[in-house]
Amino acid sequence: MIRGNARRPLASCQARHRRRGLLLVLVLALVAGLAPAPAQATPSYGLSAFGDLRYGPDFKHFDYVNPEAPKSGTLRLAEIGSFDSLNPFILKGNAPASLAGAGLALGGTAFVYESLMERDEDEPDALYGLIAKSVDLSADRSTVSFTLRRRARFHTGQPITAADVVFTFHALTTEGDPRYRFLYRGVVGVTADGPERVTFRLKRDADRSLPLLIARMPILSHVYFADHAFDRSGWRRIPGSGPYRIGEVVRGQTIVYDRVPDYWARDLPVMVGQDNFDRVRVDYYRDRNAALQAFFAGTYDFRQENTAKSWATAYDTPAVKDGRIVREVWANRRPAGVQGFFINTRRAKFADRRVREALADAYDFQWENKHLFYGLYKRTESYFANSPYAASGLPSAAELKLLDPYRAVLPKRLFTEAFHTPTSGGRGYDRANLQKARALLAAAGWRVRAGRLVNVKTGRPMRIQFLLDEPVFERVVAPYAFNLRRLGIATSIRLVDSATYENRLNSFDYDIIVFRLPQPLTPGAEQRAYWGSASADVPGTLNFAGIKSPVVDALIDRLVRAKSRPELEVAAHALDRVLSWGFYIVPHFYSGTYRIAFWNKFGRPKIRPRYSLGVLDTWWYEPRLAAMLKAGKAPPPPPRPRLP
Numbered sequence: 028m029i030r031g032n033a034r035r036p037l038a039s040c041q042a043r044h045r046r047r048g049l050l051l052v053l054v055l056a057l058v059a060g061l062a063p064a065p066a067q068a069t070p071s072y073g074l075s076a077f078g079d080l081r082y083g084p085d086f087k088h089f090d091y092v093n094p095e096a097p098k099s100g101t102l103r104l105a106e107i108g109s110f111d112s113l114n115p116f117i118l119k120g121n122a123p124a125s126l127a128g129a130g131l132a133l134g135g136t137a138f139v140y141e142s143l144m145e146r147d148e149d150e151p152d153a154l155y156g157l158i159a160k161s162v163d164l165s166a167d168r169s170t171v172s173f174t175l176r177r178r179a180r181f182h183t184g185q186p187i188t189a190a191d192v193v194f195t196f197h198a199l200t201t202e203g204d205p206r207y208r209f210l211y212r213g214v215v216g217v218t219a220d221g222p223e224r225v226t227f228r229l230k231r232d233a234d235r236s237l238p239l240l241i242a243r244m245p246i247l248s249h250v251y252f253a254d255h256a257f258d259r260s261g262w263r264r265i266p267g268s269g270p271y272r273i274g275e276v277v278r279g280q281t282i283v284y285d286r287v288p289d290y291w292a293r294d295l296p297v298m299v300g301q302d303n304f305d306r307v308r309v310d311y312y313r314d315r316n317a318a319l320q321a322f323f324a325g326t327y328d329f330r331q332e333n334t335a336k337s338w339a340t341a342y343d344t345p346a347v348k349d350g351r352i353v354r355e356v357w358a359n360r361r362p363a364g365v366q367g368f369f370i371n372t373r374r375a376k377f378a379d380r381r382v383r384e385a386l387a388d389a390y391d392f393q394w395e396n397k398h399l400f401y402g403l404y405k406r407t408e409s410y411f412a413n414s415p416y417a418a419s420g421l422p423s424a425a426e427l428k429l430l431d432p433y434r435a436v437l438p439k440r441l442f443t444e445a446f447h448t449p450t451s452g453g454r455g456y457d458r459a460n461l462q463k464a465r466a467l468l469a470a471a472g473w474r475v476r477a478g479r480l481v482n483v484k485t486g487r488p489m490r491i492q493f494l495l496d497e498p499v500f501e502r503v504v505a506p507y508a509f510n511l512r513r514l515g516i517a518t519s520i521r522l523v524d525s526a527t528y529e530n531r532l533n534s535f536d537y538d539i540i541v542f543r544l545p546q547p548l549t550p551g552a553e554q555r556a557y558w559g560s561a562s563a564d565v566p567g568t569l570n571f572a573g574i575k576s577p578v579v580d581a582l583i584d585r586l587v588r589a590k591s592r593p594e595l596e597v598a599a600h601a602l603d604r605v606l607s608w609g610f611y612i613v614p615h616f617y618s619g620t621y622r623i624a625f626w627n628k629f630g631r632p633k634i635r636p637r638y639s640l641g642v643l644d645t646w647w648y649e650p651r652l653a654a655m656l657k658a659g660k661a662p663p664p665p666p667r668p669r670l671p
Contacts, residue, residue: 070161070174074144074239076152076549077592082296089147090671092300092645093632098286100628100648101306103327105318107497108525109279109311112260116203116245118567120260121529123282125309126273138271138284138307138643143173143192144242145297148636148644149671151548154242155297158187158268164238171238172226180291181248182266189219194249196227202258205565209556211244213237234587236551268292270302283308300632303647315499322624323352325656329625329642334499335400338622347624350661354624358670361638362414363407363617365557366543368493368507370611373535373563373573376482376489380438381471383610385464389510390613393453399502404616408448410606413619416550416599418607420445425597429585430604433578438608446607448614455506456513464514480515490517494537496528503541507613533567541615542571548638549592550599554583558606572611579605627662628653635668 072084088094104125112120126139144154144162156162159173179187196217199207213233219225227241234240251266264273268291271284284307292298310327312318319337322330323344332338346352370377370386377383392406409417422430422442430437451457465475472483480489491511493504501520508518523531531537544557553569555562560575562568582602589595621640630647652662 070163070172072161073153073155074162074164074242075150075154076239077595080153080155081147081150082155086296088296088299089149089636091149091632091634091636091641093630093647094300096300096303096630096632096645096647098303098647099305099650100653101308102304102329102643102646102648103308103310104329105321105327106309106311107313107315107318109313110282111279111526113262113264113273113276114260116199116207116247116265117258117260118204118533119258121526123309123311125284125307126282138302139265139267139269139273140245140247141268141292142243142245143175146243147297148639148641151638152239154239157292157295157297158246159242162238162242168229168233168235168238169231170226170228171241172220172224173242175223175225177223178291179268181251181268182272182287183248183251185248185250186222187246187248187268188222189225190222191246191249192225192244193217193219194252195244195247198247198252198257199244205567206556206569209562209565210240210552211237214241234552235589236587240552270298271307274306279311281308281310301644303645304643305648307643315497325626328628330623331640332622332624335403335618339401339403342624346626350664351627351656352624353627353665354622355667357621357623357635357640359413359619359621360670361548362416362546363412363619364543364545365410365412365612366407366615366617367541367612368539368615369542369571370539370613371535371537371571371573372575372611374538377538379471380610381467382473385467385471385514386511387610387613388449388460388464388467389514390449390507391451391453391455391457391460391510392448392616393451394455395503395506396616397453398455399506400616404618406448406616407614408446408607410603411546411550411599412617414546414548416546416596416603418446418600418603422601422604423597426601426604429582429598429601433581433605436578437605441604441608446604456510461510461513468514475515478515479517488517489515490519490538492538493518493520494528494531494540495520495522496525498522500541503615532571535568535573540571543615544569544571550586550595552587554586554602558602558611559583574606574609574611576605576609579609626656627665628656629665631665631668633666633668634671637671641668 073080106124110121110123112122113126114120115122115126141158143157143159145157147153147155158175158179160176161174163172175187175189181187196211200211213230215228215230217225217227229237246268248266255263262276262278270290271286274283274285276282286302286305312321315334319341321327323346342354347354370383372378396402396404411417449460451460468480473480473489474483481487493508495501504520508520511518532540547553556569558570558574558579560580562570563573563575579602582598582605586595586598586602589598623640628649630649632645635641655662
């Protein structure tokens with residue numbers, strides 16, 4: 028089952044994840060590097076990236092669950108947007124975020140489809156057996172083999188076999204979303220060595236993350252697809268093997284997941300104490316404000332608040348005051364991710380780095396944080412913010428060894444200045460920053476004529492359209508667009524529906540978008556999808572800026588092939604500097620916290636996961652508390668879970 032915290036944050040603090048972006052990210056963000064654990068001379072019950080596994084082979088359950096948690100009740104959630112397909116594995120159509128393994132970043136985020144191995148939310152990159160009871164990575168890393176559990180079953184009752192794994196790999200890489208081909212490109216072949224054992228053969232230069240990526244591949248039924256086309260979107264329910272199956276569906280509006288009573292893996296250590304709700308209902312709202320009001324009306328139960336204004340001003344309601352709704356702020360130990368204005372460098376007007384730097388100078392974060400965000404955010408100054416992989420100060424000696432070969436093509440300031448985003452006095456009009464922007468534009472061949480910024484060679488004016496699919500971001504864009512107009516740039520905001528937005532992103536039909544890409548706890552091959560040249564022209568790419576840089580490619584290669592965490596950190600720092608000084612995005616902001624609100628009718632373990640909220644995984648329904656709410660009474664305040 029695809030789990031984790033690759034979330035779909037929306038609203039003024041974070042940009043909307045697309046379903047397909049997270050389809051890849053949920054696999055990539057959970058893994059990054061691989062060192063066998065422990066010795067891998069014999070089959071192992073788990074894998075970790077750079078060290079020992081926290082749990083031994085005989086562990087009973089994860090520390091952050093209540094193994095005695097009751098199973099009952101319904102958890103009601105909300106998403107923004109819509110959906111027109113139940114097939115999350117292909118490019119066509121827009122599947123529900125929760126079905127695709129995206130969104131609802133509350134812990135477990137896909138209920139229907141399972142993978143060979145499952146992750147521990149207290150470790151940055153450890154996997155333990157789920158469908159596979161063991162894994163064997165050869166000493167020369169040329170093969171990785173999985174031995175499957177005989178009792179593993181699809182919802183149809185059909186056993187999960189090596190043939191299903193082989194089928195899934197070929198289906199995803201030939202007919203599935205194009206990113207699967209990119210993801211598994213290091214696989215030479217896959218064979219079933221009997222009904223319960225499957226072996227993947229890997230290229231000699233394959234990314235160190237590849238065995239873990241394979242371990243996180245969702246497994247599908249070859250028997251089902253013998254009678255159904257894999258590449259068709261629509262409303263058919265593709266069978267999975269997870270703790271939930273698809274129940275009621277109201278097209279484009281609601282999807283319900285029903286717990287499978289005889290779920291085959293319910294007693295496995297990686298599943299004990301989890302998936303405790305009988306039903307999970309997800310309603311879709313077109314408008315974020317309407318969703319907020321629906322929450323206060325009791326239409327759904329849990330809300331992760333990503334809009335600073337709403338958190339600061341909208342929760343002064345009777346239900347919050349009397350304790351029926353609980354509000355909490357939790358420390359977020361995950362990397363902040365990369366959110367900002369992504370500049371489409373495929374367009375000639377943005378090809379010059381100086382133009383992009385000028386656009387960065389025009390953004391006044393300090394004013395927005397004061398007047399729009401109630402001072403709740405920190406400015407993003409790194410592609411790896413809120414993590415040890417963020418670069419700081421000047422390059423270290425170890426970083427210089429990686430960067431020196433490219434001095435001729437890198438900005439000189441990369442070697443002599445620490446990167447910082449522009450700062451202002453928060454007045455909304457910073458003369459020094461705008462003057463700097465004008466000078467950069469002039470040096471790049473743009474001049475103001477009759478109040479318009481035009482290209483000296485072509486005479487064409489600079490026009491920028493911001494493409495959005497949610498009105499909430501208009502208030503973030505508007506002050507920025509105002510400053511751009513002061514530079515003579517004609518700006519506009521284009522708000523479209525989610526389907527149109529998806530299509531335009533897939534075909535690179537945009538100037539600037541607002542987006543957030545999650546960063547994993549251990550960076551790895553997902554960096555190729557985000558910034559690598561090979562992904563820049565892939566339809567539906569995650570490389571929204573269209574970056575094509577041999578230096579970036581080389582540093583990503585060093586990152587994914589790092590053999591230790593210190594080596595990984597050095598490569599990430601160097602990559603961070605090159606991306607930052609390339610001005611491919613205008614960075615936004617992050618909070619470093621989770622802001623959550625929920626109707627007080629749930630039980631929670633005493634310890635929460637280190638790297639996720641754990642709501643879907645570990646919370647449970649309390650009928651007594653729910654009855655008090657129904658009677659208009661406020662239950663007692665719930666004990667607050669602690670971090671391990």
